[in-house]
Amino acid sequence: MKEKTIPTFLGAVAMVAVMASVQAEQKHDPSMHMQHMQEMQHTNTDAAVVDSRTIVHFPNDLRIHTLANMRDHLLALSEIQDALAREQFEKAGEIAEKRLGMTSMELHGAHEVGQYMPKEMAAIGTEMHRSASRFAVAASDAAVADDVKPALAALSDVTRQCVACHSGFRVQ
Numbered sequence: 001m002k003e004k005t006i007p008t009f010l011g012a013v014a015m016v017a018v019m020a021s022v023q024a025e026q027k028h029d030p031s032m033h034m035q036h037m038q039e040m041q042h043t044n045t046d047a048a049v050v051d052s053r054t055i056v057h058f059p060n061d062l063r064i065h066t067l068a069n070m071r072d073h074l075l076a077l078s079e080i081q082d083a084l085a086r087e088q089f090e091k092a093g094e095i096a097e098k099r100l101g102m103t104s105m106e107l108h109g110a111h112e113v114g115q116y117m118p119k120e121m122a123a124i125g126t127e128m129h130r131s132a133s134r135f136a137v138a139a140s141d142a143a144v145a146d147d148v149k150p151a152l153a154a155l156s157d158v159t160r161q162c163v164a165c166h167s168g169f170r171v172q
């Protein structure tokens, strides 16, 4: 049963890829081509077929609470980028510190969640809070130094922690 479904699934993936390539050919649209290339990359990685992330079990309430926090993390990133674009550096730093940084740990019940996490996952979480607090400092420096680049680099340290945790873990 297993041996049969996997090749069939791969066949379906290949079909979709071929169809996407035909469509891309027909349209001659460079942006379509880019999208197509990205799709190919996705279907070529094992991750698209086999989900190798570690499953972490949270009590249901905590899982719902954590996912709501996650959505706020993403919103916070968007607000930070918006503030940076407007050169509102202090505001960008405040959002980061309050919603993602060390200050946010209490707010998010990090201690309670932390006890259900594998060590490595908790370490990435802690690093996310630390890097967000470092970004907050870099953002307020940006106002003084009139140079946003160090703050942008510090912000990418934050998003790297999001990526690291998401590629390693999922909750159930």
Ligand code: HEC
Residues within 6 Å of the ligand: 067, 068, 070, 071, 073, 074, 077, 100, 121, 122, 124, 125, 128, 158, 159, 161, 162, 163, 165, 166, 169, 170, 171, 172
């Ligand atoms: C310590 C681990 C960890 C870190 C750090 C982390 N996340 Fe997550 N996040 C998760 C897990 C686990 C899920 C659930 C994934 C799953 O079960 O498929 C998740 C899910 C999400 C979701 C989907 C929420 C939903 O409603 O399904 C968003 C959006 C998200 N994270 C954004 C972020 C952003 C933005 C950051 C960084 C600022 C971040 N996360 C940092 C672990 C983390």
